[in-house]
Each structure stands twice: as structure tokens, then as C-alpha cells.
Amino acid sequence: MSQKEQRLRAAQAAATAAGLDALLIPPSADLQYLTGYDAHALERLTLLVLPADGEPTLIVPRLERPAAEAADPHGVRIVDHVDGSDPYELVSAAIGKADAVGLGNRMWAEQVLALRAALPSAEQRLAGAVLAALRVRKSPGEVEALRRAGQAIDAVHTQMGQWLRAGRTENEVAADIAAAIRAAGHATVEFTIVAAGPNGASPHHGTSDRVIAAGEPVVVDIGGRMPDGYCSDSTRTYCIGEPPAEFAEYYQVLFEAQRAAVAAVRPGVTAESVDAVARDIIAAAGYGAAFLHRTGHGIGLDGHEEPYIVAGNDTPLEEGMAFSIEPGIYLSGHHGARIEDIVVCTSSGVDRLNTIPTELVIL
Incomplete structure (x- = not known):
């Protein structure tokens, strides 16, 4: 059969x-x-x-x-x-x-x-x-399809220094990213968020004709669909030169929250408990109100599907479940940051499908 x-x-x-x-x-x-x-x-x-x-x-x-x-x-x-x-x-x-x-x-x-x-x-x-x-439970073949998608989008992020610099517009950078997403093996480009400076405080900003300035943080959230239909989705935050002191402070909080939430993934823990790990760290640092969305969403043939990593979802995680871990901190009128990896719950813990570093990248 x-x-x-x-x-x-x-x-x-x-x-x-x-x-x-x-x-x-x-x-x-x-x-x-x-x-x-x-x-x-x-x-x-x-x-x-x-x-x-x-x-x-x-x-x-x-x-x-x-x-x-x-x-x-x-x-x-x-x-x-x-x-x-x-x-x-x-x-x-x-x-x-x-x-x-x-x-x-x-x-x-x-x-x-x-x-x-x-x-x-x-x-x-x-x-x-x-x-x-x-x-919701991916087969080994589906996990490998998501791994290939993760590797393809990682390859795009590693080239960001070629395109992301002061004096260029968000739209110009996004056009280069879109071409690279296809060149990395995706069949289609699903989204290219390039959100610089105050635009980074809007989680789903998209792009604009705004010119990127020196010293600004830039949130880059990108994803596409591979020829087999499986999706990629990864966010990294960059800074054009040395970051503002306040931004550097809360980025470190975000870095620790995202890393802790990834480490918390294992069979039997609930989706909401993983959300709480990231949220509690961010809240303890005084940025709880600036974390505006859930910690993650499932991914597969849909870019957003079950399981959702959010308060109120008491679904126990199971081997084969694939989802994002993407906490963010957004300061309206100033800047924002998000770190996103796709992970898979395994029999013994977690497998991170996006493998590039999550530290702040200064260009």
C-alpha cells in the first residue's frame, strides 16, 4: 500500500x-x-x-x-x-x-x-x-523534508551581510533575499519580513521603502516552500553597526529565553509549558508586555499548523511534532527583536532544524 x-x-x-x-x-x-x-x-x-x-x-x-x-x-x-x-x-x-x-x-x-x-x-x-x-506527528520522511527546508533557509541567512547595510531600503534588501530563497532550492517565496529600526517593533511589518540607517537593529523573518511542499521559516535579528545599549540588553534576555524554550522541548511536556519558559524569562527582565505573540506554531505542508506553542494549549508534545520557537521583544516606536528556529520533538528531547547561531549578528 x-x-x-x-x-x-x-x-x-x-x-x-x-x-x-x-x-x-x-x-x-x-x-x-x-x-x-x-x-x-x-x-x-x-x-x-x-x-x-x-x-x-x-x-x-x-x-x-x-x-x-x-x-x-x-x-x-x-x-x-x-x-x-x-x-x-x-x-x-x-x-x-x-x-x-x-x-x-x-x-x-x-x-x-x-x-x-x-x-x-x-x-x-x-x-x-x-x-x-x-x-501533527511528522514521519521520519517529513522530518527530513523539514530539515532540508531549514538548511535552505539557513543558507540565505548566512548571506545577509551581502545585502543588509545602511543606505538601502527594506524593499531592496527583501528583493535580494527573495532571489536567494529561490536559489537555495525553494519553489516559492512565502514571505520576506525586513523590519528596520522602529518597524522592528511590528512583528508582521513586512517591508517598505524606508531607508535602513546605521546603528539600527533589523528583524529578518523569511520563509519559502520547497518543491515537495514542506515549508521553511526562520528569523534572525541583525544590527547595522554597534547596537543601542537598551537593545543589546534586551536582546540578551531574548537570546536566553529562546535557548531555554528550545531546551525545554521533550515528549510529555505541554505546549503551554514551553511557551511559559520563554515568557517567564522575558517577563522577569521587565519585558513581559513587549512579548506580543505566542512562542510558536507547527509547520509542515502549512506554514502555520498544529501544534501551537501558546498559553492555554495543554496538548502534551509527542515525538514527531514540528514547530517554531520564536519569542520576541518589541518596543513600540524604537525597535524590536525576534529569534526563530524550527524544532522537532524527538524520543529523547529536541532536534533543532535551523542550525545557524542565534546570537545577535552585527554587520
């Missing part, structure tokens, strides 16, 4: 255990995980109909059928529809009678409503929890 067929069988068993008659999965990482098909999200319906008991059916627009077939979704029947026809009749035919169906969490609202009309007797629930339980 192929890996794809094993995943489909596991998803069917999970659907049965959840009391669902079928899972309905649109273009998404879930669809790619189950079938290998990285489909475009279009106004034309693409949908995997996965009955809890029965033959899986992939419904696609006719013009997308060659791409679906090229993905070679073992054990899945492909059915196409032409423009002007009602594809939701194909969904109903593929499911039969259903009392409850699980819908992909990121399905478009117009599709949700159309499925409600096509399956009026079926309760609609979210499929995300069912599939997240399968995807």
Missing part, C-alpha cells in the same frame, strides 16, 4: 471515530497531504470526497483533470465537471446518504453554502481537528 493510500485509510478511520460520514476537502495542505495534489483554489469546485467507508472521489474541473492525474492520487477516483454544470450533484452522488460531514477548515463560504443545499440532511462540522491529529 502506498503512503497516499495509508493516509487516506487513516483519515477514513479518523472520520469514523469522529462520527462523520465523509470528509470534504478543498484545495489545501490537507488535500496535498492525502492525495499529493497541490491544487489551485478556484471558483470552479475542486473537492476530495472521502467517505468514512467507501471509495474516495476527487472532483475537479475538466480543465484541471490533467494536473490532478499527474499528481497520481493512488486509490482515488477522479471525476470531472464542465463549465456550466452543477458539480455539487457529483458530491451528493459520491457520498450517498450522510448525517454528518466534515468540511475543510479553509473552504470558501460559497462552497460551504452550496454543499449545505446539496446535502440538506447532513450536519456540517469542521474536518480540521480530524486531520490535524494525523498531520
Whole structure:
């Protein structure tokens, strides 16, 4: 049995255990995980109909059928529809009678409503929890895919001194980084955050035409998607010349918090306890209010997925779970800093997939 067929069988068993008659999965990482098909999200319906008991059916627009077939979704029947026809009749035919169906969490609202009309007797629930339980523990092959992604993005960070200097704009630096992300082996560039000076105090700043000045800290958070679909994501903070004294002080706090949180990862500890390790160190130094976000997020075929390393998540970590450890300190109007590594929980502790140093880099 192929890996794809094993995943489909596991998803069917999970659907049965959840009391669902079928899972309905649109273009998404879930669809790619189950079938290998990285489909475009279009106004034309693409949908995997996965009955809890029965033959899986992939419904696609006719013009997308060659791409679906090229993905070679073992054990899945492909059915196409032409423009002007009602594809939701194909969904109903593929499911039969259903009392409850699980819908992909990121399905478009117009599709949700159309499925409600096509399956009026079926309760609609979210499929995300069912599939997240399968995807959250990475196989050895997936871990190696994430390791390759980590090595590729590390290679970009090691070249930062070529591009990041006073007198250049954030956008100019980001353009060089994007080219390097592709050159390092990524298929696509997912994001390039280059946040200098006061822009570094906004965790999701992005880039701008602001000119980088001497003496400024710069947060660089970058990531892409490899040809196999697995994602990279890594943040390092740089300084153009000697850093301001206050910044150097809290960067050291951040460095210790990030390192301690990585070391705290092991099977059986909860996600929220890892968050607390980083948060407590930062709070004890007086910067608790400046740590604005969770400590981490899962990563795989999605850039953000389970498990989330955040207060309130009492999920015990398990071998194979992959996620970021990325505490930050952000002083509005001044500057900010973040350090991010992707790690994997192992049978004995933690495996850090980004291996370049986390100390402040002065350029």
C-alpha cells in the first residue's frame, strides 16, 4: 500500500471515530497531504470526497483533470465537471446518504453554502481537528523534508551581510533575499519580513521603502516552500553597526529565553509549558508586555499548523511534532527583536532544524 493510500485509510478511520460520514476537502495542505495534489483554489469546485467507508472521489474541473492525474492520487477516483454544470450533484452522488460531514477548515463560504443545499440532511462540522491529529506527528520522511527546508533557509541567512547595510531600503534588501530563497532550492517565496529600526517593533511589518540607517537593529523573518511542499521559516535579528545599549540588553534576555524554550522541548511536556519558559524569562527582565505573540506554531505542508506553542494549549508534545520557537521583544516606536528556529520533538528531547547561531549578528 502506498503512503497516499495509508493516509487516506487513516483519515477514513479518523472520520469514523469522529462520527462523520465523509470528509470534504478543498484545495489545501490537507488535500496535498492525502492525495499529493497541490491544487489551485478556484471558483470552479475542486473537492476530495472521502467517505468514512467507501471509495474516495476527487472532483475537479475538466480543465484541471490533467494536473490532478499527474499528481497520481493512488486509490482515488477522479471525476470531472464542465463549465456550466452543477458539480455539487457529483458530491451528493459520491457520498450517498450522510448525517454528518466534515468540511475543510479553509473552504470558501460559497462552497460551504452550496454543499449545505446539496446535502440538506447532513450536519456540517469542521474536518480540521480530524486531520490535524494525523498531520501533527511528522514521519521520519517529513522530518527530513523539514530539515532540508531549514538548511535552505539557513543558507540565505548566512548571506545577509551581502545585502543588509545602511543606505538601502527594506524593499531592496527583501528583493535580494527573495532571489536567494529561490536559489537555495525553494519553489516559492512565502514571505520576506525586513523590519528596520522602529518597524522592528511590528512583528508582521513586512517591508517598505524606508531607508535602513546605521546603528539600527533589523528583524529578518523569511520563509519559502520547497518543491515537495514542506515549508521553511526562520528569523534572525541583525544590527547595522554597534547596537543601542537598551537593545543589546534586551536582546540578551531574548537570546536566553529562546535557548531555554528550545531546551525545554521533550515528549510529555505541554505546549503551554514551553511557551511559559520563554515568557517567564522575558517577563522577569521587565519585558513581559513587549512579548506580543505566542512562542510558536507547527509547520509542515502549512506554514502555520498544529501544534501551537501558546498559553492555554495543554496538548502534551509527542515525538514527531514540528514547530517554531520564536519569542520576541518589541518596543513600540524604537525597535524590536525576534529569534526563530524550527524544532522537532524527538524520543529523547529536541532536534533543532535551523542550525545557524542565534546570537545577535552585527554587520
